[in-house]
Amino acid sequence: MDWKEVANGLWIWICGGITSGLGLYMAYYFYKRAISFMHNSGVPKEETRSMVRGAVITAIGPVLSNIFIMIALAVAISPGLAFQREGVGVGSVFTELVQASNAAIAAGEKFGDPSFTIKGFAAAVFIMNIAGWGWAVEAIFTRYLGKAREKLTGGDPKLLAVIAACSMVAVFSYYSVSNAIKGNGFLVAVVVSLLSSMFLFKLADWMKRPHFKEWALGIAMFVGMIAGKLYAG
Amino acid sequence: MATVREWHIDPVAFERDYLKPIHRVGTITSTLIFLALFLPSIWLYFITGVFPDWQTILTGFGLAMTYAIPFYISEPIAYYPIVGNAGWYLCGTIGNGSNLRVPCAAVAQEVAGVKEGTMEGELVAAVGVTVSVFVSVPAIFFGALLINQIQQFFPAWLMDAFNRFLLPAVFGSVWGQFILRGWKYAPFAFVLALVPILYKVHSAWALVICVLGTMVVGWAMLRFLKIEA
Numbered sequence: 077m078d079w080k081e082v083a084n085g086l087w088i089w090i091c092g093g094i095t096s097g098l099g100l101y102m103a104y105y106f107y108k109r110a111i112s113f114m115h116n117s118g119v120p121k122e123e124t125r126s127m128v129r130g131a132v133i134t135a136i137g138p139v140l141s142n143i144f145i146m147i148a149l150a151v152a153i154s155p156g157l158a159f160q161r162e163g164v165g166v167g168s169v170f171t172e173l174v175q176a177s178n179a180a181i182a183a184g185e186k187f188g189d190p191s192f193t194i195k196g197f198a199a200a201v202f203i204m205n206i207a208g209w210g211w212a213v214e215a216i217f218t219r220y221l222g223k224a225r226e227k228l229t230g231g232d233p234k235l236l237a238v239i240a241a242c243s244m245v246a247v248f249s250y251y252s253v254s255n256a257i258k259g260n261g262f263l264v265a266v267v268v269s270l271l272s273s274m275f276l277f278k279l280a281d282w283m284k285r286p287h288f289k290e291w292a293l294g295i296a297m298f299v300g301m302i303a304g305k306l307y308a309g
Numbered sequence: 310m311a312t313v314r315e316w317h318i319d320p321v322a323f324e325r326d327y328l329k330p331i332h333r334v335g336t337i338t339s340t341l342i343f344l345a346l347f348l349p350s351i352w353l354y355f356i357t358g359v360f361p362d363w364q365t366i367l368t369g370f371g372l373a374m375t376y377a378i379p380f381y382i383s384e385p386i387a388y389y390p391i392v393g394n395a396g397w398y399l400c401g402t403i404g405n406g407s408n409l410r411v412p413c414a415a416v417a418q419e420v421a422g423v424k425e426g427t428m429e430g431e432l433v434a435a436v437g438v439t440v441s442v443f444v445s446v447p448a449i450f451f452g453a454l455l456i457n458q459i460q461q462f463f464p465a466w467l468m469d470a471f472n473r474f475l476l477p478a479v480f481g482s483v484w485g486q487f488i489l490r491g492w493k494y495a496p497f498a499f500v501l502a503l504v505p506i507l508y509k510v511h512s513a514w515a516l517v518i519c520v521l522g523t524m525v526v527g528w529a530m531l532r533f534l535k536i537e538a
Contacts, residue, residue, distance in 0.1 A: 077357055082353065082356055082357060085356070087349075087352045087353070087356060088349060088352075090352075091345070091348050091349045091352060092450075094345055094348065095342055095345045095346075095348075096446050096450065098338055098341050098342050098345065098402075099338075099342065099399070099402060099403045099442060099446060100442065100443070100446055101338065102334065102335065102338040102339075102342075102398060102399065102402070103399055103403075103438075103439040103442035103443060103446075104439070104443075105330075105334050105338075106331060106334075106335075106395040106398070106399070106435050106438075106439050107435070107436065107439035107440070107443075109326075109327055109330060109331060109395075109435075110327070110395065110432045110433075110435040110436050110439070111436065113322075113323070113326060113327045113432060114316075114432055114433075114436075116326075117316050117317060117318050117319075118316065118317060119316055123421060124436065126420050126421070127417040127420050127421050127433055127436045127437065127440075128417075128436060128440050129420075130413075130416040130417050130419070130420040130437070131413040131414075131416060131417050131436065131437040131438075131440035131441055131444075132440055132444055133416075134412050134413050134416045134437075134441075135409060135413050135440065135441045135444040135445060136444070137475055137478075137479065138405070138408045138409040138412065138445075138475065138479055139409065139444055139445045139448045139449075140448075140471060140475075141408070141471045141472070141475040141476065141479075142405065142408075142409070142445065142448075142449060142452075143448060143449065143452035143459065144459075144463070144468045144471045144472055145471075145472055146449065146452060146453065146456075147456055147459070147460060147468075150453060150456045151456075155453040155454065155456050156453070157349075158453050158456075159449060159450055159453035159454075160349060162449050162453070163446050163449045163450055163453075164342065164402065164403050164404075164446065171376070171377075174376060175369075175373050175376075178369050178372035178373055178376075179361075179365075179369040179373075181368075181369075181372065182361075182364075182365045182366075182367075182368035182369035182372060183361060183365045183369070184365075194357055194359050195359055195361070197359075198350065198353055198354075198357070198359040198360060198361050199361040199365050199366075199369055201349050201350050201353055202349075202350040202360075202361050202366060202369070203361075203366075203369035203370065203372075203373055205346040205347065205349060205350065206346060206347070206370060206373070207370075207373035207374075207376075207377055208346065208377075208404070209343065209346060210377055210378065210381035211381065211384070211400075211401045211402070211404065212339060212342055212343040212346065212401060212402055213343065214381065214384075214385055214397075214401050215335070215339040215342075215343075215397065215398050215399075215400075215401025215402045216336055216339045216340055216343060216401075218332070218335055218336075218339075218394055218397050218398050218401070219332045219336070219394070221385055221389050221394075221397060222328075222394055225389070225390070233426075233427070234531060234537055234538070235528065235531060236390075236426040236427070237424055237425070237426045237427065237537065237538040238524075238527040238528060238530075238531050238537070238538045239390050239426060239524055239527065239528075240390040240391060240424075240425035240426030240430065240538070241425065241426070241490065241491040241494060241527065241538035242491065242494050242498070242520070242523040242524045242526070242527035242538075243386075243387055243388075243390040243391055243520055243523075243524065244390075244391050244415065244425060244487040244490065244491060245484075245487045245488065245490075245491040245494045245495050245498045245523060246387070246494070246498040246501065246502070246519045246520040246522070246523035246524070247387045247388070247391070247407065247411070247516070247519075247520060248480055248483045248484035248487050249484060249495070249498035249499050249501070249502040249519060249523075250498075250502040250506075250515065250516050250519040250520070251407055251480040251484075252477070252480040252481050252484040252502075253499065253502040253503050253506060254502070254506050254512065254515075255476070255477035255480055255481075256477070256481075257503075257506055261473065261474055262473075262474070262477045265474040265477040265478045265481060266477045266478070266480065266481035266484075267481065268478075268481070269477070269478040269479075269480075269481035269482040269485065270481040270482065270484055270485040270488075271485065272482065272485070273481070273482035273483070273484075273485030273486050274485040274486075274488065274489055277419065277485070277486055277489055278489070286420065286422065287420070289416070289419050289420050290416070290420055292416070292419075292482075292486070293412055293415075293416045293482050293483065293486060296478070296481075296482035296485065297475065297478040297479050297481075297482045298478070299478075300474070300477070300478030300481050300482060301470050301471065301474040301475045301478040302470060302474075304470070304473070304474035304477065304478060305466070305469065305470035305473070305474050308473070308474070
């Protein structure tokens with residue numbers, strides 16, 4: 077049997093639908109819990125709507141990017157498997173392609189080669205899925221992360237705030253620097269989006285229009301992306 | 310951040326009415342998602358009769374783990390303090406932490422004017438992360454379904470811009486936001502990011518060095534200089 081005959085079958089869309097459904101259910105439950113707790117604690121509905129708007133606007137760019145990048149995975153394997161892995165998949169498209177190649181090597185085949193068989197495909201499906209087991213297991217034991225943090229900080233709210241603030245700055249320092257160091261359009265994209273974001277958030281404060289912050293990240297990332305593309309050509 | 314808001318949250322109610330049910334549903338659903346990872350291979354076996362042999366599984370798994378294990382260590386250290394409990398359940402199972410979940414959590418916190426690492430920050434991050442899931446999962450589904458139409462509809466230069474430059478732009482813009490919030494840590498974080506990269510340390514370990522190093526600096530500033538976040 078040719079692997080392409082089964083690669084985009086209904087079975088893989090159903091598998092993707094099951095994991096996506098579970099992910100959406102979990103997100104919906106958390107959302108309802110958080111929102112109702114905030115409203116019961118006296119947070120006005122307008123404020124929670126504003127948070128939602130900000131998150132939706134911020135999500136648009138990265139989600140579009142995910143879809144465009146997913147095309148590579150869909151073309152290389154199948155749209156169904158791309159959905160199953162990316163809908164509620166842990167890996168990035170790049171990671172998925174690396175894992176598919178690893179699986180093919182393990183099966184004694186070459187991914188993307190005309191000689192790639194159903195055996196290689198079965199190995200790719202298995203390895204791509206279990207490669208993310210660690211994150212799923214970590215999620216299962218999330219409650220212990222909180223306990224570990226409490227133990228490390230002794231529950232000191234000042235230290236907890238320091239740890240969160242340091243983590244935020246450090247994570248994105250690392251990702252930004254590792255991209256900027258590639259130079260050319262990457263450096264331009266990082267620097268322009270960085271400056272745009274700082275300017276827009278400050279502008280919202282100066283203008284005393286906090287709702288403007290909902291748009292700040294979304295606008296800054298588009299400006300940075302276009303600047304990078306224009307510079308690199 | 311212009312003004313830091315503090316709501317009147319009862320810690321006992323937070324634990325009882327929010328955290329406890331979150332952990333219950335999060336643990337069960339994450340376990341189901343973990344089990345669902347095996348479903349495609351089992352289903353494929355019933356259709357085709359083909360299942361990878363143990364040799365292939367072990368070799369492929371070994372190759373996959375050399376790439377993944379460092380990130381299993383670095384990502385919870387880096388993301389959990391920002392996204393909190395609900396956010397980490399979703400980052401762990403649905404992924405896309407750095408490019409999507411954390412930015413959405415951060416912007417929601419900024420809009421609400423709450424501090425990360427607090428109960429308020431945890432609740433608002435949950436809203437930001439869950440909303441990003443509501444946007445991303447259906448969008449990915451329709452994106453996969455309409456892949457040919459998408460390729461025809463969007464000009465090639467725009468898709469190239471997204472493919473190559475959106476990710477650095479996401480990182481740069483979130484970095485800018487966080488520099489405004491934690492400017493006192495930014496120079497240290499920059500140096501701690503740059504040095505491991507220059508020495509070509511594996512990316513996941515470089516991230517650990519940067520995050521833990523900055524946390525140690527923050528702890529020292531609080532402990533010895535009384536500088537708060």
